Amino acid sequence: MDLFSTTTSLNFQTHLSSSSPTVRKCKLTASTFHDRLMHKSFLLTYFKEQYTFTMLFPRALLSIALLATSSAFAPASSHPRSASCIHSTTEAAAVQEDVASNAGDRDILIRAARGEQVDRTPVWLMRQAGRYMSAFRQYSDKYPFRERSETPSMAIELSLQCHRAYGMDGIIMFSDILTPLPTLGIEFDVVKGIGPVISTEVRNDEDVAKLADVADVDFDKTLPFIREILGTLSKEAEEANTSLIGFVGAPFTLASYTIEGKSSKHCLRTKKMMMADDDGSSTAMATFLDKLATMIGNYGCHQIECGAQVIQVFESWAHQLSPKQFEQFAKPAAQKAIKIIKEKYPDVPVIYFANGGSSYLECQRDMGADMIAVDWSVDMAEARKILGPDIPISGNVDPTILFGTKEQIEEAVRECIDKAGGPGKHLLNLGHGVMQGTPEEAVGWLVDECKRYKGKDA
Numbered sequence: 001m002d003l004f005s006t007t008t009s010l011n012f013q014t015h016l017s018s019s020s021p022t023v024r025k026c027k028l029t030a031s032t033f034h035d036r037l038m039h040k041s042f043l044l045t046y047f048k049e050q051y052t053f054t055m056l057f058p059r060a061l062l063s064i065a066l067l068a069t070s071s072a073f074a075p076a077s078s079h080p081r082s083a084s085c086i087h088s089t090t091e092a093a094a095v096q097e098d099v100a101s102n103a104g105d106r107d108i109l110i111r112a113a114r115g116e117q118v119d120r121t122p123v124w125l126m127r128q129a130g131r132y133m134s135a136f137r138q139y140s141d142k143y144p145f146r147e148r149s150e151t152p153s154m155a156i157e158l159s160l161q162c163h164r165a166y167g168m169d170g171i172i173m174f175s176d177i178l179t180p181l182p183t184l185g186i187e188f189d190v191v192k193g194i195g196p197v198i199s200t201e202v203r204n205d206e207d208v209a210k211l212a213d214v215a216d217v218d219f220d221k222t223l224p225f226i227r228e229i230l231g232t233l234s235k236e237a238e239e240a241n242t243s244l245i246g247f248v249g250a251p252f253t254l255a256s257y258t259i260e261g262k263s264s265k266h267c268l269r270t271k272k273m274m275m276a277d278d279d280g281s282s283t284a285m286a287t288f289l290d291k292l293a294t295m296i297g298n299y300g301c302h303q304i305e306c307g308a309q310v311i312q313v314f315e316s317w318a319h320q321l322s323p324k325q326f327e328q329f330a331k332p333a334a335q336k337a338i339k340i341i342k343e344k345y346p347d348v349p350v351i352y353f354a355n356g357g358s359s360y361l362e363c364q365r366d367m368g369a370d371m372i373a374v375d376w377s378v379d380m381a382e383a384r385k386i387l388g389p390d391i392p393i394s395g396n397v398d399p400t401i402l403f404g405t406k407e408q409i410e411e412a413v414r415e416c417i418d419k420a421g422g423p424g425k426h427l428l429n430l431g432h433g434v435m436q437g438t439p440e441e442a443v444g445w446l447v448d449e450c451k452r453y454k455g456k457d458a
Contacts, residue, residue: 109169109243109427113310113349113371115392118424121417122169123450124245125443126353127433128162129174133440135161145190149175152228159233163240165440166447170243170310171233173303177249177314178257179226180299183217184291185210186258195263202258203269205284214294219302227306234307246308248300250315250352251292251333255285257317267320274329289333297340304345311341312351313369319356326360331367338368351394355432361386376431380419393420396431402442403435409442410449414456423455 109122131140139148139158148154158174178188178196186200201207220227230246237244249257256270257263264270276282300311313334321330338350353373354364364372365387373394374383380396387393401412413428420426428450434443 105169106238106241107243107309109245110309110349112424112427113351113392113394115370115390121420121423121426121428121450121453123428123447124168124170124172125162125430125434125446127435128166128168128172128443129158130162130434131436132434132438132443133161133165135165140192144192145176149179150223150225152225152232155225155229156232156236159229160236162443163242166444167451168242168447170245171237171240172245172247173229173233173308175226175229175247177247177253177316180219180223180248180295181254181258183212183219183222183299184214184295185212188257196257198258198261200258201261202255202288203273203284205282205287208284208288208291211288211291214291214298217295217298219299226302230303230306230308237307237309243309244307245310245312246300246303246306247312247314248296248303248337250313250330250354251289251296251337252321252330253315253317254292254296255288255333256320258288267317270320271325274325278328285329289329290336293333293336294340297337300337300341300350301344304341304348308348310349310351312353312373313338315352315354315357317356318354321357321360323360323363326354326357327363330354331363335366335368342368351427353394358383365391371427373427373429374431380416384420392426394427394429396429397446399430399432399435399438402430402438402446404442406442406445409445413446413449414453417450417453418456423453 108118108120109124112118112122129136131137136158139154143151143154148158155174159171162168163171176190176196178190178198181188181198186198186202188196188198188200190196202211230244234244256267259270259273260267270285273282273285277285296313300313303311315330315334318326318330334352338352341348341350349370350368351371351373352364352367352369353375355375356377357364358375358378361372361374361378361383371392371394372387374380374396376396376398378386378396380393383396384393395416397412397416401409404412416428417423417426420428
């Protein structure tokens with residue numbers, strides 16, 4: 001019996017890294033397999049560049065091997081091509097063109113972050129590895145945060161889950177902005193239902209003086225898991241034809257978390273230290289920010305050395321600052337951290353995101369970062385106008401739109417892209433992180449539409 005004459009279909013699920021929908025059912029007939037095997041070089045190129053296989057990849061290879069054993073090396077003339085075959089002149093050309101167009105997906109996010117115009121708008125999401133995913137909750141419901149983020153096998157798996165499901169243009173390390181604090185002797189935990197809790201008190205000059213010397217920090221010794229996590233994710237990103245994103249917390253945000261000891265509504269302890277610094281009665285705030293800026297800059301460099309290709313700096317507490325306070329305290333410290341990274345690794349793009357900082361967006365033009373990410377509270381067209389045409393921008397779909405209909409989500413994506421200048425002119429993200437309770441399919445709709453959208457005139 002000729003195996004290739006059967007009409008049985010082989011169904012398996014594949015994750016695509018192209019501008020097509022990210023998750024599809026691919027139906028390949030046995031005869032199609034035969035024709036592809038007749039063109040082995042095309043087959044290898046097609047699978048390598050077009051598909052990002054997940055758990056079913058070994059099965060696909062096994063199927064191909066079995067088919068090849070039967071008659072993969074038979075003369076091409078003994079199996080004439082059919083009109084419906086993928087290697088018909090028209091379809092083969094279309095597929096090869098699609099493969100070629102996706103060859104740049106590996107670094108499309110990186111190029112966009114540098115300010116280059118790309119052929120479509122790339123997309124990744126803050127908190128894309130999060131509790132909205134049932135697969136993620138299987139870990140978060142069982143293991144405490146630091147165990148998950150500091151155990152390489154778990155952190156790697158949690159980093160990859162969302163990319164396998166939705167095919168964003170970047171994989172971001174599952175970690176926390178507070179992770180490097182222990183390098184300075186600042187202890188913390190993340191308590192479920194409460195959030196970060198920091199036990200080390202920093203209130204005055206004496207407390208700051210007790211902290212570890214930044215010059216003595218050895219990230220491989222204090223945070224040995226980072227190198228293994230990023231090293232493995234770097235290989236995974238390359239195989240998946242995508243980018244690897246690292247991140248750090250901005251100095252003011254880490255200082256505030258430490259000073260307050262936990263999340264704070266009014267940030268009073270921090271602001272009292274800022275006022276004491278302003279009137280000259282204490283230098284604790286300025287000294288602490290400077291120490292953090294150096295450590296964070298070095299930590300960003302360490303992540304790059306471990307495999308990160310882009311670094312995002314999170315100023316998560318920017319909403320606590322007036323424009324004057326931002327200019328006096330947060331901005332210089334963030335600029336110092338960014339400068340350390342850019343001086344050592346000038347070709348690695350740095351993105352700066354001040355959550356709640358859209359009211360003083362004009363103050364962020366000269367952060368020293370390659371790209372400015374904006375939150376959802378500012379209209380993208382207005383943000384583009386304020387920053388000017390020469391500053392690359394990222395953002396800023398309202399995270400709550402993901403609770404809407406498919407049509408509403410797709411419309412929000414198109415509107416954001418158009419207001420940013422059109423496809424390929426910015427890096428799409430949410431204006432904050434994916435919220436807990438977000439329907440999983442909604443994330444897929446957003447990613448798919450971003451990759452698919454060619455502009456109003458297309």
